[in-house]
Amino acid sequence: MLPLRRLRTSTPDLFQHRLRALGLLEPGPDGAPYWNTGAAYALAPAVALTWLNAADAVHDMCLKAINTIVRERDYAAFGIENAGMIAAIERSWQARETTFLGRMDFSLGADGVPKLLDYEADGPVCLPEASYLQWEWFEAWKAAGGRGGEDQENLVYEKLIAMWKGLRLGGRLCIASGGDADGDGNPLDTAERFTAEYLAETAREVGLDVHLCGIGQVGWDTEALRFTDADDQVLELLVKLYPWHWMERETNADALPLSKTRFLPQAWTRLLADKALLAVLWRMFPDSPYLLPAALEPGMLDMPAVAKPRRGWDGEGVSLPGQPSATDRGPLVWQAHCPLPVLDGVHAAPSVWMVDGEAAGLSFRESNGPVTRIDARFVPHMLLPP
Template sequence: MQRIAVPPREDWPQRAAELGFAFHTIDGQPYWTEDAAYALSEAEVDMLEDAAQALEGLCLDFVGETIERGDYDGFGLSDAAITLIEDSWNRQDKNLYGRFDLAFGADGAPKLLEYNADTPTALFEASVVQWEWLEHHFPERDQFNSIHETLVEAWKHFGLYGHRLHFACVRNHAEDEGTVDYLRDTAMQAGLDTERLYMDEIGWNGRRFVDNSNQPITTLFKLYPWEWLMAEDFASHIGPSSVRMIEPAWKMLLSNKALLPRLWARHAGHPNLLPASFAPGDIEGAMVRKPLLGREGAGVTLYDAAGRETLATPASAESRSDFVYQQAVTLPCFDGHYPMLGAWIVASRACGLGIREDDTAITRNSSRFVPHFFQ
């Protein structure tokens, strides 16, 4: 993998706006990177695709085995959450999408850093924006990116024809709104009837959830973490309402970083996994401490082999929780840029890659998106 300089297009902000990419700049700083790209080999792309597909298989098996045994140790789940998890799995509620964050290990194999299984963003730019960029700069090259067509096809198998699909997120968050609008567009391209609203517009009429027109919400795509939902006053209504959630409640077992030590305990030595534990003493060499429910790099701490803290990010309210410990991977550094490889999963199929880079070895909410190609 190489990072190469690419001449930025003078009109790229206008092009981004025409695509509907409203959050290409965040807090006055460029989020979309137009002056560089990552060049991968076909073999590297094949390894990333194979790793993501293998990890998805391990994760689905883990969910089934965990529910069958009733073994939720380490996840910090309430009884109400466990009931929703088990009910959604036993109903075979379908999952839509997720993103594995990966890095190449010292042995050359992609390693799982974490699974953004519930509310991943950076989707629109990985699917549409970097493809438009590729067609302009490198039309003769290829890109690991069939995200859009895979999303449209996936919606056709949710059994939602004849039903209205509601899409919701929080207000005043450009990236979340852009992600939801894009996913709604793919559902509409699949021929589904859709409606858009904000989370604070969802009401309860005593029997079911309703939208701001008092229409029933039977299926809801919510870009809103399950752990936040479970803390809401109306969480007790989710089960009785029979609302169908996307992502389903069983994704709580995959979006929680307790997944990392639990997977390692089952598959120690797997080429795409890193040693992980609930106890720091179990990890040899440099390691990373991660909160169970931290997001966008919040509350992450790196330690060297001697146990000295080398880098840390501020904790958010939700990241002040229990921790897991994972063996550290040395991210490659390209002139001060540290890339993280996000392998996209749609309907449990590996179908794309988005690369974000930071000035440090911890990827955060301010980390930039950089397009890629391979040949």
């Protein structure tokens, strides 16, 4: 029996208006809106705690694995060719300021134990939805139905505030989106705009001087040895919504180890977000109940395996057992197949959000197919007694 239920629910009109204003009810590729207003996932508090504990345990294993990789300077599986990037990784690992944000995607084993599928640790999508919007839905749902006693596993906002305070910043901060931006630095992509604006809002709540720009507007000041924003102002901190494995190929990549500008996520996150780490984790921790067998070469697993691009994200280029592997997506990693749970005919993808290296909350996405892609539908959740 699955440790969660998919409930048929209704979303109050007021919150539906909010979702519509944000563009979250626009039809996706399958004709359904991105935010599912007619369903919610329910699980017992003890089950939610099990998933949070699993995520904390996996994150701890990741840190131990990265420590070994950096100590041995064994970067071959990660495809890092830029010497400046390697130097930045090693310097940032020694500093280890914060792990910023991450989303661990899980499936469930036959016994209900969470099994790690991916760690989206460098620009994970649906942060605002998983944080304040999901909570707003929950409050509206309770108020409309007169229900009480339920809860939600969601401390993302609180942990973000604590993280900003812990960084002890005093200078200019910029949040740079990976896509195009307008003249004021506002991201034109909807998902990036939601994330950038939400991060900016939480940072301003603790008094930080926050600005937005596109990654293409970021420059380098050769005298100050700092990166600059769209206004050519030097930055104390640059939060980039842009993958490190893209950034290492940019013009200013050689400046990374010289920079006095702090980065979030830090450069060592390049290793954390690379799916090659799945194989390293399995080699180091084969007895962990939360890991699936994984390998860097085909045919190394004596079980049905899923092929994933090592530097792909959100289902990009994933090939299920029996399907041809995506040969145009760069090097692959093979991971034992652990199908997503299916409820009411849809594939449910549970995730645990990590903030500053700690489990902070749950979110769910679902899709008609067995692979969770960028266009999967977001579904809120609640905690209910078993």
